[in-house]
Amino acid sequence: MTALVIAEHDNATIKGATLNTVAAAAQCGGEVHVLIAGHNAGAAAAAAAQIAGVSKVIHADAEYLAHGLAENMAAQVLAIAGSYSHILFPATASGKNIAPRVAAKLDVGQISDITKVIAADTFERPIYAGNAIATVQSADATKVITVRTTGFDPAAATGGSAAVETQAAQADSGKSTFLGSEIAKSDRPExxxxxxxxxxxxxxxxxxxxxxxxxxxxxxxxxxxxxxxxxxxxxxxxxxxxxxxxxxxxxxxxxxxxxxxxxxxxxxxxxxxxxxxxxxxxxxxxxxxxxxxxxxxxxxxxxxxxxxxx
Missing domain, CATH: 3.40.50.1220 (TPP-binding domain)
Known part of the structure; x- marks a missing residue:
């Protein structure tokens, strides 16, 4: 079994949610690979290779991957999905946008917002606003999972030495275009x-x-x-x-x-x-x-x- 983590990054650094997701992936058993899909994201790929527990980083680079548009990201994940038993996303705005597309295309059920890995096919997730915890078992060949990052301690950002493998970028879907963003700037922590x-x-x-x-x-x-x-x-x-x-x-x-x-x-x-x-x-x-x-x-x-x- 091998798990694939879809990294969140800004093309230069890895976002913290990725470290929690790597920790969850490690508990699924087998190797952990990380996908860095972006533009001029060599620095992010190098940072991902340093994460403890990661054995391979797959780096796909194209201008239309720069902003993580869900259509293009899903296509990139689907291109390599056949090699993995588990595909994990942080349960963030980005991860929740991409994961359902991947699950639908693979014709599998998505396992959302997990807070615990019991076994390779069994997970815990909160329901009813956290008032109850559901134990979910999946018989799907590929498990598509979003990870509630607060449920897992982050993997160490340093100490790893994974190989970085270059992957050909999938063609631009043409279904969406990044026009711009308004970033709220603050001196306070995120x-x-x-x-x-x-x-x-x-x-x-x-x-x-x-x-x-x-x-x-x-x-x-x-x-x-x-x-x-x-x-x-x-x-x-x-x-x-x-x-x-x-x-x-x-x-x-x-x-x-x-x-x-x-x-x-x-x-x-x-x-x-x-x-x-x-x-x-x-x-x-x-x-x-x-x-x-x-x-x-x-x-x-x-x-x-x-x-x-x-």
Whole structure:
């Protein structure tokens, strides 16, 4: 058995989600190969070759692979899919876009969002917003899998010495074209990769209060800023800060939830955090059921005091 990991990269460096996916692939048994499909992505291929546990890197290079368009990426994966028992993608926006196309073309069922590998054909995945864990067994010859990256510790980025093999790029599908992107730039850590996250909820009351109360705490802790869906829907925080079932799934070392009640959809996105601190004046707030440390207090008083103490 050999597993293929579809790497996420920026043509120069490997994104963290790839390391978690390699760790999951290693647990499937057999060798682990990594596909780097991009443009002028030699540096990314070299970085992938350094990942511990990877035995081969397959490098396909073409201008139309530069931005990871799903149609072209799926064609590239399908060109080599016959050699693999498992094809794994990070369960990110990109991976979720490509994996179903590959599964459909191979006429196999996709196994989504796995958090544990029990055996080469058996996996665990959360259902009902994480309230239950389903054990899924697949009889398909090729397992197409997306990996919830918070469920696996990342493979070491160095220590490996895989061979890099050049693969001919498949022809441009012509079905989609990359026109441009608007990248939100921030000095803060990326939300899904941050070791510390400070999140605010509806109780903050306004975008001004959100910024006034949460930003100094995040600055003090060197943390990324997150928000509940209620806060995002109310316009207190941008959409890319949303943590939860319909936002980003995170598992930092420390998660500080301020004024977040803890609706099930939010808990699904952060309950795997190593240490959870909740500040809420409602003693019945569900967030306290998952918190390691809970402070029943008015956040407008507690957070400034916390900042002073830090």
């Amino acid at each position: 939300l899904t990769a941050a070791k510390i996250i400070v999140s605010g909820g509806r109780a903050l009351g306004s975008a001004e209060k959100f910024n006034e109360v949460m930003t100094p705490l995040a600055d003090k802790l060197g943390a990324a800023l997150g928000a509940s869906r209620a806060a995002v829907d109310a316009g207190y925080a941008p959409n890319d800060w949303q943590v939860g079932q319909t936002g980003k799934i995170v598992a930092p070392q420390l998660y500080v939830a301020c004024g977040i009640s803890g609706a099930i959809q939010h808990l699904a996105g952060m309950k795997d955090s190593k240490v959870i601190v909740a500040i809420n004046k409602d003693p019945e707030a569900p967030i306290f059921s998952v918190a390691d440390y809970g402070l029943e207090a008015d956040l407008f008083e507690a957070v400034p005091e916390l900042i002073k103490a830090l």
